[in-house]
Amino acid sequence: MKIVTCTAPVNIAVIKYWGKRDEKLILPLNDSISFTLSQDEMCAKTTVAISPNFSEDKFWLNGKEESLENPRIQNCLKEIRRRASKRKMNGFDDEMLNWHIHVCSANNFPTAAGLASSAAGYACLVSALGSVYGVEGDLSVISRQGSGSACRSIYGGLVRWYKGEQTDGSDSFAKTIAPPDHWPNTRVIICIVNAGRKKTPSTEGMRRSVATSSLMEYRVQTSVVNRVNKIMQAINEKDWSMFCDITMADSNEMHAVCQDTFPPCVYMTDTSQAITSLVYQYNEIKMANKEDHHKICYTFDAGPNACLFVPGEVAEEVMNLVVTAFPPKPTQALDEYIRGEKPSN
Ligand code: 2P0
Numbered sequence: 001m002k003i004v005t006c007t008a009p010v011n012i013a014v015i016k017y018w019g020k021r022d023e024k025l026i027l028p029l030n031d032s033i034s035f036t037l038s039q040d041e042m043c044a045k046t047t048v049a050i051s052p053n054f055s056e057d058k059f060w061l062n063g064k065e066e067s068l069e070n071p072r073i074q075n076c077l078k079e080i081r082r083r084a085s086k087r088k089m090n091g092f093d094d095e096m097l098n099w100h101i102h103v104c105s106a107n108n109f110p111t112a113a114g115l116a117s118s119a120a121g122y123a124c125l126v127s128a129l130g131s132v133y134g135v136e137g138d139l140s141v142i143s144r145q146g147s148g149s150a151c152r153s154i155y156g157g158l159v160r161w162y163k164g165e166q167t168d169g170s171d172s173f174a175k176t177i178a179p180p181d182h183w184p185n186t187r188v189i190i191c192i193v194n195a196g197r198k199k200t201p202s203t204e205g206m207r208r209s210v211a212t213s214s215l216m217e218y219r220v221q222t223s224v225v226n227r228v229n230k231i232m233q234a235i236n237e238k239d240w241s242m243f244c245d246i247t248m249a250d251s252n253e254m255h256a257v258c259q260d261t262f263p264p265c266v267y268m269t270d271t272s273q274a275i276t277s278l279v280y281q282y283n284e285i286k287m288a289n290k291e292d293h294h295k296i297c298y299t300f301d302a303g304p305n306a307c308l309f310v311p312g313e314v315a316e317e318v319m320n321l322v323v324t325a326f327p328p329k330p331t332q333a334l335d336e337y338i339r340g341e342k343p344s345n
Contacts, residue, residue: 001051002096004131008124010042010109011035011152011159012188012307014247014299015228016254019210019220025169026148029210030224032161033231034152035309037188038180044120046105048128054100061121062106075145076126077101083142084133096133103128118202122146123153140174156180158235160228178235185312191322193271193304202302205258205265212262219257224250240311244297247309248279251299258302269304271326278325279308282318 017032037043059068068074081097105121126143130136144151144161151174152159164172200208209216227250234242258265279298286294296310296318310318 001049001053002132003047003049004128005045005047006124006128006131007039007043007045008120008127008153009037009039009156010044010120011149012037012299013149013152013301014243014309015224015231015250016299016301017148017161018254018257019206019216020148021163022167022169023207025172026144027169027172028148028161028163029216029220031163031228032149032152033177033228033235034149034159034161035186035188036153036156036159036180038156041188042107042109042120042190044105044107044124046103046121046124046128048125048132049102050096050099050132051102052095052099054102057100058102060104068101068103072122072146073103073125076122076142077129079142079145080126080129080133080135083135083137087135118147119149119153122150126150127154138173141169141172144169144172144174158182160232177232182235183238183240187310187312187315189308189310189315189319189322191275191306191308191326193269193275193306195305198267198303200265200267200302205261205267205302208263208265209257209261213257213260215253215260216257219253223253241292241295244283244295244309247297247299248276255300265302267302267304268300272300272304272306274326275306275308275322278321282321 011034013032013034015031015033017028017030019029021027021029057068059066059073085094085097103125105125107120123143126139126146130139130142138154140151140154140161143154148161151172152161155174155176157176157180158178159174160177161174162172164170166172227246231243231246231250233239234246255268258267276298279296283295286292294311294314296308296314298306298308300306308318308322
């Protein structure tokens with residue numbers, strides 16, 4: 001029996017991946033750029049075991065048994081096994097390719113709430129499979145075939161996923177463009193507006209945007225290309241203020257494309273919009289005080305939850321502001337107490 005456990009962190013895109021040029025190979029229409037969070041924060045943990053004694057393949061996700069027959073998982077598994085059989089390294093025995101597999105995966109944050117759970121999940125699965133089958137080298141191309149954004153979670157720091165030009169996807173991979181300590185003091189504040197599953201899954205939302213949004217065409221051909229160049233410059237020059245502005249602009253454009261989709265994909269709520277207003281207001285005051293380095297920015301994935309990037313010096317101040325502006329809802333018990341009802345336990 002061979003058994004391996006891996007963890008993989010969530011990544012948060014600052015230039016969004018929204019739209020594919022190839023659905024099967026999961027090839028994007030544009031380059032995207034993300035921050036990979038540190039391992040000990042939001043992450044997926046996966047254990048993969050192969051054994052001649054297993055009588056069937058099995059898969060558990062967050063404690064619930066699911067089917068391993070999912071085509072995306074099968075694509076990753078097939079590709080890992082193909083590479084393993086070609087390399088036959090690290091004492092790998094061909095017989096092991098025929099053993100059944102057990103996979104157990106869990107996230108320490110809400111699944112499918114627009115918090116990049118599939119990114120961490122597939123990056124983790126592919127890393128664990130890679131270790132079990134002794135596959136080395138770049139795994140981003142394989143994890144991309146599980147979930148596009150997963151290729152970015154293979155690497156740490158600031159990561160760019162190159163869309164690539166080839167039809168076989170061989171040049172659509174991810175690469176670190178700046179190490180994790182590039183902006184060492186950066187903190188990420190995740191504001192959970194709603195932890196439930198999103199109404200339109202990203203894959204379906206993207207498909208619909210590509211088919212119906214004319215703004216999407218402009219994004220892919222012009223605006224996102226310019227923004228990628230500009231944010232690369234901001235990263236290279238460590239221009240935090242410019243980085244923040246571009247991050248917010250790209251989030252805004254992705255959600256504008258979603259609104260321009262028919263029927264529209266509406267991910268942000270009134271609370272999400274109110275968070276953006278708070279960020280603008282905060283930045284205006286910081287700018288007036290000539291504290292450009294204390295600028296903060298937001299970005300929203302395919303859900304209502306905000307990710308705020310903030311300099312460490314102001315992280316506590318921003319947290320206090322958010323909690324003051326959006327006090328957590330009273331718990332059921334407190335609610336009942338205030339209304340003078342008997343607690344329901
Ligand atoms: C991103 N998102 O760049 C963007 C921003 C959501 C909004 O990547 O179809 O789950 O599995 O490739 O990777 C979510 O898309 O979609 C995503 P598939 P995925 O992070």
